Amino acid sequence: MEGIPLACYLGVSGGLFLLGLFGVLTRRNPLLLLLAVELMLNSANVALVGFSRYWNVVDGQVFALVVMVVAAAEVVIGLGLVVAVFRQRLALDVDALSSLKG
Amino acid sequence: MNVVPALPLMIVAGGACVALLASAGPGGRVRRDGPFWAGAATLIAAAVMSLVLWGDRQEALGGGYRADRFSMLLNLVFLAAAFCALLFSVREPAGVDRRGEYISLLLTSTAGMMLVAGAGDLIALFLGIEILSVALYVLCALEVWRERSLEAGLKYLIVGAVGSSFFLYGLAFLFGASGSVKLSVIGENLSVASFTDEPLLLVAMALIVTGLAFKASAVPFHMWTPDVYEGAPTPITAFMATATKVAALAAFLRIFGGALTDLVDTWQVAIGVVAAASVIVGNVGALVQRNFKRLLAYSSIAQAGYLLIGVAAGTLQGAESVLYYLIAYTAMTLAAFAVIIIREREVEDGEMVDALAGYGRARPVVGVVATVAMLSLAGFPPLSGFIGKFLLFGSAAEQGLWWLAVIGAVGSVVSVAYYLRVLRVMWFGTPAHGGEPRKLLTIPAPVLITAVTAAVAVVGFGLGASLLMDVCRDAAAALLAA
Amino acid sequence: MELSDYLPIVVFLAAGLVVGLGILALSKVGRTKQNQVKGLPYESGILATTPVRQRFSIDFYLTAMLFIVFDIELAFIYPVAMVLRDAGATALISLLSFMFTVVVALVWVWRKGALEWR
Numbered sequence: 001m002e003g004i005p006l007a008c009y010l011g012v013s014g015g016l017f018l019l020g021l022f023g024v025l026t027r028r029n030p031l032l033l034l035l036a037v038e039l040m041l042n043s044a045n046v047a048l049v050g051f052s053r054y055w056n057v058v059d060g061q062v063f064a065l066v067v068m069v070v071a072a073a074e075v076v077i078g079l080g081l082v083v084a085v086f087r088q089r090l091a092l093d094v095d096a097l098s099s100l101k102g
Numbered sequence: 103m104n105v106v107p108a109l110p111l112m113i114v115a116g117g118a119c120v121a122l123l124a125s126a127g128p129g130g131r132v133r134r135d136g137p138f139w140a141g142a143a144t145l146i147a148a149a150v151m152s153l154v155l156w157g158d159r160q161e162a163l164g165g166g167y168r169a170d171r172f173s174m175l176l177n178l179v180f181l182a183a184a185f186c187a188l189l190f191s192v193r194e195p196a197g198v199d200r201r202g203e204y205i206s207l208l209l210t211s212t213a214g215m216m217l218v219a220g221a222g223d224l225i226a227l228f229l230g231i232e233i234l235s236v237a238l239y240v241l242c243a244l245e246v247w248r249e250r251s252l253e254a255g256l257k258y259l260i261v262g263a264v265g266s267s268f269f270l271y272g273l274a275f276l277f278g279a280s281g282s283v284k285l286s287v288i289g290e291n292l293s294v295a296s297f298t299d300e301p302l303l304l305v306a307m308a309l310i311v312t313g314l315a316f317k318a319s320a321v322p323f324h325m326w327t328p329d330v331y332e333g334a335p336t337p338i339t340a341f342m343a344t345a346t347k348v349a350a351l352a353a354f355l356r357i358f359g360g361a362l363t364d365l366v367d368t369w370q371v372a373i374g375v376v377a378a379a380s381v382i383v384g385n386v387g388a389l390v391q392r393n394f395k396r397l398l399a400y401s402s403i404a405q406a407g408y409l410l411i412g413v414a415a416g417t418l419q420g421a422e423s424v425l426y427y428l429i430a431y432t433a434m435t436l437a438a439f440a441v442i443i444i445r446e447r448e449v450e451d452g453e454m455v456d457a458l459a460g461y462g463r464a465r466p467v468v469g470v471v472a473t474v475a476m477l478s479l480a481g482f483p484p485l486s487g488f489i490g491k492f493l494l495f496g497s498a499a500e501q502g503l504w505w506l507a508v509i510g511a512v513g514s515v516v517s518v519a520y521y522l523r524v525l526r527v528m529w530f531g532t533p534a535h536g537g538e539p540r541k542l543l544t545i546p547a548p549v550l551i552t553a554v555t556a557a558v559a560v561v562g563f564g565l566g567a568s569l570l571m572d573v574c575r576d577a578a579a580a581l582l583a584a
Numbered sequence: 585m586e587l588s589d590y591l592p593i594v595v596f597l598a599a600g601l602v603v604g605l606g607i608l609a610l611s612k613v614g615r616t617k618q619n620q621v622k623g624l625p626y627e628s629g630i631l632a633t634t635p636v637r638q639r640f641s642i643d644f645y646l647t648a649m650l651f652i653v654f655d656i657e658l659a660f661i662y663p664v665a666m667v668l669r670d671a672g673a674t675a676l677i678s679l680l681s682f683m684f685t686v687v688v689a690l691v692w693v694w695r696k697g698a699l700e701w702r
Contacts, residue, residue, distance in 0.1 A: 004590070014214075016376060017271060019133070023261075030256060033292075034260070037264055037267060041263075041266070041267050041270060042221040043271070044267065044270040047275065048274045049272065051110065051278035053277070055281040056103065057282070059277070059282070060277055061224070063228075065663065066229060067270060068656065069524075069657070069660065070232045070236075072653065072656040073232075073656075074236060074263055074266075076652050077236055078256070078259050078260070078263070079649050080649060081243050081252065081255050083642060083645050084243065084246050084252055085249075086642075087627045087642060088274070092530055115685075119688040122688060122692050123688060123691065124694035125692070126691060126692045126694075126696060
């Protein structure tokens with residue numbers, strides 16, 4: 001294979017995956033967790049594209065496209081839930097205030 | 103392009119669209135009842151179509167979907183579980199306010215499961231797993247006014263997404279090791295060359311087992327299960343506990359029992375260890391639970407362990423035992439959750455075991471349903487739970503995996519303690535406030551009918567085991583059919 | 585392309601690293617003086633007139649999320665457009681059925697009023 005050897009793709013991809021995993025294990029903020037998960041999913045994309053080039057088939061690239069869309073859907077659901085939690089907490093706080101006023 | 107074999111899948115996906123549109127419809131009756139009927143009709147139509155397609159393998163969508171006996175049998179299981187969840191949700195809070203979304207997501211999730219069971223390549227497999235998960239994340243959080251529900255959804259999403267990433271990374275490496283995304287070609291490529299020592303392949307298998315263990319709630323990735331099961335709306339928990347587990351096991355069978363079957367020596371021990379750990383952790387965890395939903399969550403971890411014992415056997419016999427037990431497990435778990443669903447509507451703390459004190463005497467029918475479910479889960483003959491476990495452990499022992507069979511059997515004996523504790527409270531317990539159990543409301547007919555049907559199925563699958571086993575054998579054989 | 589063709593990228597990265605680390609290192613050398621002007625936000629800009637840590641309206645997030653969902657569909661449409669001539673009717677029908685589900689989602693979002701900017 002010409003150009004970048006497979007090992008480079010796998011190195012970058014593995015690094016991204018571990019970075020994402022590190023983030024998942026150390027962070028507690030849901031937004032940062034989503035960010036880290038996104039990193040893990042996209043590291044797989046790098047590997048897929050690298051393998052796709054290595055074997056000279058396009059299947060891996062198709063896979064990567066699908067993963068991109070799926071990852072977007074997943075992160076939107078995640079953001080939606082975070083917003084819903086935030087809204088509900090807000091509502092609770094407002095209730096607490098009004099009950100204090102009597 | 104041949105789409106006929108994928109018709110059950112498409113019917114369900116189309117039904118999800120119809121249900122969603124009905125909920126945004128011109129108001130009145132359509133908006134109120136439309137989604138339910140659309141959902142019911144869709145599920146029945148898809149089941150009929152699955153029966154019509156019962157037969158040798160037909161490929162659709164460019165080989166991405168395979169309609170064979172394996173996928174069609176599992177289709178029926180998914181559709182039945184979805185139908186039960188649909189009936190359980192009649193007049194359920196989440197089901198009333200957002201009926202269209204609720205039913206549409208239920209159907210979407212079912213379609214994802216069907217795609218997993220019939221996946222012909224890695225892309226379809228991943229897509230199926232994601233469709234079913236993403237829909238379930240939302241379903242868990244659908245009772246937005248309940249903070250527990252929202253948190254369950256968010257937690258499930260984060261944990262599930264991490265699991266998906268592992269799974270995807272494993273699939274990427276599997277593609278890298280074999281040079282194809284087609285499951286059949288992967289099998290051929292890997293069995294021709296002796297790839298067993300290739301580190302890439304080992305990493306791939308480890309990651310795939312990890313990812314699927316997340317989805318099947320097997321140890322060591324089970325921590326989310328009790329919290330999510332507890333927080334989600336109970337009909338959804340019932341659906342998750344049954345159909346999701348079936349889908350995850352279907353993926354296990356498709357990959358390890360189908361494509362990688364020649365490499366059984368490589369993955370057998372890994373899956374065996376996961377199975378044994380799940381049996382131990384699940385059963386020990388369930389012993390101390392006072393919340394019935396959490397108890398069933400731990401029990402489902404243990405059940406995932408039993409099922410994985412059959413996968414670890416790596417034989418046709420193992421695969422057919424897994425299929426049989428999946429069907430039996432679905433029936434008995436649905437029956438068990440039906441009891442919670444009924445009680446939960448009557449009292450605030452209906453999901454606690456203690457809320458069931460004396461309930462069996464007050465409501466003999468529900469009591470009998472619970473008894474059948476618990477005895478079958480614990481593995482009393484002649485119920486289907488016993489036969490399934492017997493087959494699973496037998497298939498492992500036959501392959502020389504005695505240690506697995508023994509751990510499974512000991513686990514089942516331990517499980518008797520907590521299953522029978524529920525029954526003792528139910529039949530012989532006295533309610534905390536003396537006399538009769540509090541507040542008995544009329545049970546909605548669909549819920550009661552579903553509960554009774556599930557219990558009858560548990561008994562029926564036990565009595566008609568040989569018939570069902572023949573079907574499962576055909577289905578398992580389809581895994582390896584060229 | 586040969587691997588050596590990527591040398592400029594490596595040089596660029598190295599240069600960036602040197603400059604960045606260099607500035608960091610220089611800031612540790614010698615004494616630093618603090619004065620009022622240095623402590624201002626946006627050292628060389630204008631003063632913020634509104635609170636900087638203002639929260640966005642939640643509607644903004646909703647619209648942004650909807651945008652992402654509908655925007656990412658392009659990832660499928662573009663490849664299909666590239667091969668439409670060769671793949672023919674199959675590709676077109678697949679794409680149209682995909683677009684149909686997207687439109688269903690859009691109709692639902694619209695009817696539920698999520699597109700209104702309150």
